[in-house]
Amino acid sequence: MKYVDEFRDAELGRAVSAEIASTVDASRHYKVMEVCGGHTHSIYKYGVDDLLPPNVELVHGPGCPVCVIPMGRVDDGIAVARRPEVIFTCFGDMLRVPGANGTLLDAKAEGADVRMVYSPLDALRIARENPERVVVFFAIGFETTAPSTALTLRRAKDEGIENFLCLCNHVTIVPPLRALLESPDLQLDGFIGPGHVATVVGARPFEFIPIDYQKPIVISGFEPLDLLQSVQMIMRQLAEGRCEVENQYARVVPYEGNSAALRAMGEVFELRPHFEWRGLGFISQSALRLSDAYRDFDAEARYEVPNVRVADPKACQCGEVLKGVIKPWECKVFGSACTPEHAIGTCMVSPEGACAAYYTYGRFAREREVV
Amino acid sequence: MSHSGVSEREQRVLDVIAKQRARRPKLRDAHITMAHGAGGKATQTLIEGVLVPAFASPVLDVLADVATVEAGGVRLAFTTDSFVVKPIRFPGGSIGELAVNGTVNDLAMGGARPLALSLAMILEEGLATDVLRAEVEAIAQAATAAGVEVMAGDTKVVERGHADSMYLCTTGIGLVDERALLAPSNLRAGDRVLVSGSIGEHGTAIMLARGEFDLDADVESDTRPLWTAVDALLAAAGPHLRCLRDATRGGVASVLNELARASEAAIVVREKDIPVRPAVAGAAELLGIDPMYIANEGTFVVFVGPEGSDAALAALRAVEGCEAAVEIGEVKSSPAGMVLMETAFGGKRVVDQLVGDPLPRIC
Numbered sequence: 123m124k125y126v127d128e129f130r131d132a133e134l135g136r137a138v139s140a141e142i143a144s145t146v147d148a149s150r151h152y153k154v155m156e157v158c159g160g161h162t163h164s165i166y167k168y169g170v171d172d173l174l175p176p177n178v179e180l181v182h183g184p185g186c187p188v189c190v191i192p193m194g195r196v197d198d199g200i201a202v203a204r205r206p207e208v209i210f211t212c213f214g215d216m217l218r219v220p221g222a223n224g225t226l227l228d229a230k231a232e233g234a235d236v237r238m239v240y241s242p243l244d245a246l247r248i249a250r251e252n253p254e255r256v257v258v259f260f261a262i263g264f265e266t267t268a269p270s271t272a273l274t275l276r277r278a279k280d281e282g283i284e285n286f287l288c289l290c291n292h293v294t295i296v297p298p299l300r301a302l303l304e305s306p307d308l309q310l311d312g313f314i315g316p317g318h319v320a321t322v323v324g325a326r327p328f329e330f331i332p333i334d335y336q337k338p339i340v341i342s343g344f345e346p347l348d349l350l351q352s353v354q355m356i357m358r359q360l361a362e363g364r365c366e367v368e369n370q371y372a373r374v375v376p377y378e379g380n381s382a383a384l385r386a387m388g389e390v391f392e393l394r395p396h397f398e399w400r401g402l403g404f405i406s407q408s409a410l411r412l413s414d415a416y417r418d419f420d421a422e423a424r425y426e427v428p429n430v431r432v433a434d435p436k437a438c439q440c441g442e443v444l445k446g447v448i449k450p451w452e453c454k455v456f457g458s459a460c461t462p463e464h465a466i467g468t469c470m471v472s473p474e475g476a477c478a479a480y481y482t483y484g485r486f487a488r489e490r491e492v493v
Numbered sequence: 494m495s496h497s498g499v500s501e502r503e504q505r506v507l508d509v510i511a512k513q514r515a516r517r518p519k520l521r522d523a524h525i526t527m528a529h530g531a532g533g534k535a536t537q538t539l540i541e542g543v544l545v546p547a548f549a550s551p552v553l554d555v556l557a558d559v560a561t562v563e564a565g566g567v568r569l570a571f572t573t574d575s576f577v578v579k580p581i582r583f584p585g586g587s588i589g590e591l592a593v594n595g596t597v598n599d600l601a602m603g604g605a606r607p608l609a610l611s612l613a614m615i616l617e618e619g620l621a622t623d624v625l626r627a628e629v630e631a632i633a634q635a636a637t638a639a640g641v642e643v644m645a646g647d648t649k650v651v652e653r654g655h656a657d658s659m660y661l662c663t664t665g666i667g668l669v670d671e672r673a674l675l676a677p678s679n680l681r682a683g684d685r686v687l688v689s690g691s692i693g694e695h696g697t698a699i700m701l702a703r704g705e706f707d708l709d710a711d712v713e714s715d716t717r718p719l720w721t722a723v724d725a726l727l728a729a730a731g732p733h734l735r736c737l738r739d740a741t742r743g744g745v746a747s748v749l750n751e752l753a754r755a756s757e758a759a760i761v762v763r764e765k766d767i768p769v770r771p772a773v774a775g776a777a778e779l780l781g782i783d784p785m786y787i788a789n790e791g792t793f794v795v796f797v798g799p800e801g802s803d804a805a806l807a808a809l810r811a812v813e814g815c816e817a818a819v820e821i822g823e824v825k826s827s828p829a830g831m832v833l834m835e836t837a838f839g840g841k842r843v844v845d846q847l848v849g850d851p852l853p854r855i856c
Contacts, residue, residue: 126778132765132839169840218849224523231524240706240780346838451503457510462848463534464521473781483842485507485831 129345159186159474196221324379401441532742533847559603570605585713589631604673729808733801762822
């Protein structure tokens with residue numbers, strides 16, 4: 123594929139790999155967190171780990187939209203989906219996330235009208251085609267997907283569509299990052315910054331990382347060569363004693379972000395005072411709900427939802443995985459009680475989840491012998 | 494075997510997973526979900542957890558595409574398949590053509606020359622007779638092309654809303670070729686893995702034909718009968734052929750996983766050698782689907798001993814529709830039951846069984 127293959131070129135990869143090896147201090151161990159689940163997925167899918175020196179360790183971060191949804195929110199979704207008038211729409215991964223009593227896929231098998239969509243606009247189209255039903259879109263994701271939800275809601279309002287609702291679970295990336303950096307559990311040397319989120323919010327919101335916490339962050343693209351180059355840029359900052367926000371993904375990310383997207387988000391959403399994150403607990407001002415102007419489209423305003431906080435299963439350590447405190451395989455139920463087909467935790471469901479990525483792609487990587 | 498880069502503790506966890514995967518799966522779900530029809534892990538759980546134990550027989554235990562029955566000194570191959578594809582017509586084919594090719598190809602993959610088909614049709618009230626006629630015509634033409642006759646049949650009609658236009662079921666009988674010594678458990682270290690052409694075209698064509706995504710690409714289903722190709726392979730490399738599999742639901746990745754498990758072998762494929770047409774790669778990239786898991790209806794996977802691989806490849810390439818056949822990997826002995834990929838970028842990863850159902854009702 124044109125414009126993509128260039129970023130998957132093995133020869134260039136080897137060259138950057140050699141550069142990294144010559145930049146790092148061999149006597150030191152480096153821990154770099156990739157914030158975004160899309161990066162985690164790419165790292166395992168392309169085997170990027172295999173091209174890093176053994177003393178550079180990638181730690182997986184909290185930026186996986188499905189992974190951070192707490193069980194109580196899944197139950198809220200299922201309660202809405204079971205209403206006879208509702209066509210419940212969501213992204214495919216969300217279907218398999220377990221709540222307290224099963225998944226949306228189970229609810230579908232039991233008769234709920236649950237449909238997978240690739241975009242909120244698909245959900246709006248279903249609403250147009252089914253005026254006698256109520257179409258609910260279960261919105262998830264960081265600032266990456268929030269603008270498309272916002273634009274869809276804006277269009278619904280413009281067209282006067284009255285049978286379209288949004289159950290909003292959009293979250294923002296900076297509050298959990300700050301929580302991570304405040305946590306004594308984890309000593310990180312630098313961050314691979316979330317390229318897609320930065321496409322919307324720009325690079326500036328990440329300046330607190332070098333300023334307040336003296337860590338380098340490099341905003342990165344999602345191709346394997348992007349990731350390798352970002353690691354190299356972090357290693358160079360560390361070697362030169364610098365810490366700043368650098369933008370490896372400048373071909374897509376403007377430093378000031380996308381003002382049209384930010385405007386749409388500002389119009390449609392407002393900050394929730396607090397929101398529960400799976401495994402991370404309540405984080406204040408970390409999520410979005412619909413603004414007063416869009417109250418008519420808010421599924422939470424239209425329907426009573428259980429809104430019960432459901433404790434994660436005892437054995438599940440998604441929180442520690444999301445914070446990068448433990449590796450996926452260090453979780454007590456990894457690969458035994460919790461597998462991609464019967465997941466206990468969200469990290470095992472989404473392809474962007476660290477557990478699923480490691481289980482699906484990573485188990486036999488890293489210099490292991492095949493005979 | 495040393496595993497540099499993996500701690501002892503991690504290794505223990507991986508060993509537990511390997512052991513769990515090797516066990517016969519149990520169906521734990523309270524309901525059938527679409528994932529049980531996708532050809533991946535859930536389908537395997539349904540088959541091995543419910544069906545195989547209920548009908549326990551040495552023939553069924555092999556889990557091949559066809560059963561072999563000895564009768565009067567003749568080895569017959571026997572198989573059945575049902576078709577629920579949506580939409581029923583798509584670029585490159587239709588449900589009727591699939592219903593013939595799907596079943597004759599299962600016979601061919603068992604090394605059997607197709608002899609006879611039965612055809613059962615479940616029709617929805619309100620189906621236009623023109624649509625029915627067109628499919629019957631497609632079935633007749635496909636049968637002629639595959640050199641097989643439809644010799645028995647059944648029709649049922651259900652109320653509107655209970656079948657989506659039509660569902661078809663075909664059962665096939667074939668004569669097992671004497672040159673064919675094929676079984677899923679035959680794979681040995683050193684065997685070569687070939688594919689007969691570029692992958693992922695059928696599933697992509699169906700997906701685009703549904704019009705759910707605003708995507709347009711020139712992709713046609715690869716549905717075609719495969720006995721001619723198998724006949725050529727048997728002639729060129731018969732004794733060296735280990736197993737053949739058409740990579741239908743679940744794609745090439747699912748075939749590789751099934752056989753790695755059945756043979757307790759490892760399979761390593763090279764990403765850079767796997768043929769994927771740009772339109773398929775582009776659509777898959779946009780939708781976040783791996784072409785290795787996308788259904789094919791004509792492309793198949795050949796496992797052949799190293800002595801026969803050159804001859805097999807040459808024979809395949811001489812057959813119409815298989816000109817792009819290529820070697821994509823090799824069988825190894827360890828890690829047993831696993832499929833690995835050397836990525837084009839220079840890394841390594843697991844190619845696991847499919848979980849969930851990215852594209853329902855593909856065939």
